[in-house]
Amino acid sequence: MLDYDFPLWRPPSEGDNLIIQATIGCRFNGCTFCSMYKGKRYRARGLDEVFADIDLAAARWPDAHRVFLADGDAYTLPTETLDAICRRLAERLPDLQRVSAYATPFNLLAKPAEEIRHLRTLKLSLVYLGIETGSDMLLKRIGKGSAKIMENGLARAAEAGLKVSATVITGLGGKRFWQEHIDATADMVNRVPPTYLSTLQLGLDEDVAQGFVERFEGTFERQDDHGVLLELKRLVERLDPPAPVIFRSNHASNALPLAGTLPKDKDKVLAQIDAALAGDRGLRPQWARGL
Numbered sequence: 001m002l003d004y005d006f007p008l009w010r011p012p013s014e015g016d017n018l019i020i021q022a023t024i025g026c027r028f029n030g031c032t033f034c035s036m037y038k039g040k041r042y043r044a045r046g047l048d049e050v051f052a053d054i055d056l057a058a059a060r061w062p063d064a065h066r067v068f069l070a071d072g073d074a075y076t077l078p079t080e081t082l083d084a085i086c087r088r089l090a091e092r093l094p095d096l097q098r099v100s101a102y103a104t105p106f107n108l109l110a111k112p113a114e115e116i117r118h119l120r121t122l123k124l125s126l127v128y129l130g131i132e133t134g135s136d137m138l139l140k141r142i143g144k145g146s147a148k149i150m151e152n153g154l155a156r157a158a159e160a161g162l163k164v165s166a167t168v169i170t171g172l173g174g175k176r177f178w179q180e181h182i183d184a185t186a187d188m189v190n191r192v193p194p195t196y197l198s199t200l201q202l203g204l205d206e207d208v209a210q211g212f213v214e215r216f217e218g219t220f221e222r223q224d225d226h227g228v229l230l231e232l233k234r235l236v237e238r239l240d241p242p243a244p245v246i247f248r249s250n251h252a253s254n255a256l257p258l259a260g261t262l263p264k265d266k267d268k269v270l271a272q273i274d275a276a277l278a279g280d281r282g283l284r285p286q287w288a289r290g291l
């Protein structure tokens with residue numbers, strides 16, 4: 001067991017993979033809905049600490065082939081640091097196939113495409129990016145840059161051939177802005193499609209709820225499950241990406257787990273949403289939902 005600095009967050013799809021903490025906390029740490037790293041002061045761990053963890057992990061799990069670099073936006077690290085970490089991983093793990101990390105659009109835009117391509121050659125080939133929404137107005141309200149920054153970040157990754165697993169937060173616009181939220185999100189995904197797209201359902205921890213609502217002039221009426229299903233339906237209807245996007249809503253926060261490749265499986269996914277809207281398909285109970 002590595003000596004992790006908890007809490008330790010990772011995407012659901014990295015659940016079986018080796019996690020190496022390259023940073024502590026989130027360097028950006030400015031999204032109003034997010035409390036994941038509010039209790040941590042950001043720092044990059046020293047390479048000696050990271051190498052020691054890699055060596056320890058490799059001795060214990062020598063056949064590990066996928067590695068996730070934690071914490072919040074480890075792709076913020078300088079390219080030469082990520083280069084050194086990837087090389088150490090490749091030296092110690094002979095079966096290494098993929099290295100991944102969380103990223104923000106700011107991290108992606110801070111690296112020229114050539115550097116991103118270089119890191120890909122070292123197997124850092126996937127980033128997890130919370131696009132949250134394609135709406136410029138909502139991105140500004142949640143403190144996550146702007147639609148232009150988000151779209152440019154996606155475009156930079158695409159230019160460099162970096163795979164992006166993007167997340168969208170259903171319910172983010174509340175009852176007032178849900179249509180703008182979904183329409184702008186679908187438009188952005190259609191313009192710069194990520195490899196994977198998944199949804200999370202908005203949940204606000206107590207320590208961030210007030211600050212989040214303040215950015216909506218103090219009135220934010222949350223979507224209920226029915227409203228979220230309507231959002232999912234509208235999103236899937238409008239998604240028509242020029243390249244296949246693997247779509248999932250299997251995160252534990254979602255009321256309705258969905259899976260398909262869009263646009264190919266659009267009708268199948270819509271039929272599942274319609275069945276849930278009609279009450280013919282059950283939703284995940286509240287007690288079973290979480291981060």
Ligand code: SF4
Nearest residue numbers: 026029030031034072
């Ligand atoms: S970039 Fe990610 S981890 Fe950091 S504050 Fe925003 S949502 Fe949270």
